[in-house]
Amino acid sequence: MDATQQAFEFIGGNLSLDFANTVGGLPPESISQDRLTNYSRLVLWGQQTNLISEYEAHILLDKAEDDPTAAEAVLEQARTVREAIRRIFMVVAQGVQPDESDMELFNSALAQATAGAQLIVTADGFEWEWRKDAEALDQMLAPVVRSAATLLTSGERQFVRKCAHELCPWLFVDTTKNHRRQWCRTAGCGNMMRVRKHRERQRTKTEP
Numbered sequence: 001m002d003a004t005q006q007a008f009e010f011i012g013g014n015l016s017l018d019f020a021n022t023v024g025g026l027p028p029e030s031i032s033q034d035r036l037t038n039y040s041r042l043v044l045w046g047q048q049t050n051l052i053s054e055y056e057a058h059i060l061l062d063k064a065e066d067d068p069t070a071a072e073a074v075l076e077q078a079r080t081v082r083e084a085i086r087r088i089f090m091v092v093a094q095g096v097q098p099d100e101s102d103m104e105l106f107n108s109a110l111a112q113a114t115a116g117a118q119l120i121v122t123a124d125g126f127e128w129e130w131r132k133d134a135e136a137l138d139q140m141l142a143p144v145v146r147s148a149a150t151l152l153t154s155g156e157r158q159f160v161r162k163c164a165h166e167l168c169p170w171l172f173v174d175t176t177k178n179h180r181r182q183w184c185r186t187a188g189c190g191n192m193m194r195v196r197k198h199r200e201r202q203r204t205k206t207e208p
């Protein structure tokens, strides 16, 4: 399948994990395939997660066409931030502490993502408000980084898992009642592993 046509999937249960999952997919054909193949794919991802409206997407794509170098730089930045988020959650899923270099990278993205934060008064309390520049090419990154920070500082962090298929890098928050979810998608990796185990059993049965 053409990587540029490969649909995004949202199985992470968290915005930042869904962003991390824009690399890889169902093994074996797309283990390390990057689904963010160009800037317009990044905008499309933002649209599919409702971070960007159709109108805003038009503005961004026009701007990217006018300044492809800037758009390419944002794509590179997106990939760098994504890899830091991915590596951090990969080790968090194993109960290990992340690398200092990844935390440095993440924290500098977080400083940007939280610049201009405000507290607003609501009917029943206070809420964070994040200013968004509708014309900024990288506007989809700030909510991703903030969602990673929120997940890392919440109790849900302990339920972050990597898909049990050894070749699948996808991450998700296991919100099932018994916290025994193993697969990114039962119909995907889960199914593949079941078929493999079945074949292995058949083989041992027929072996003399």
Ligand SMILES: [Zn+2]
Residues within 6 Å of the ligand: 025, 163, 164, 165, 168, 169, 170, 183, 184, 185, 188, 189
């Ligand atoms: Zn998987």
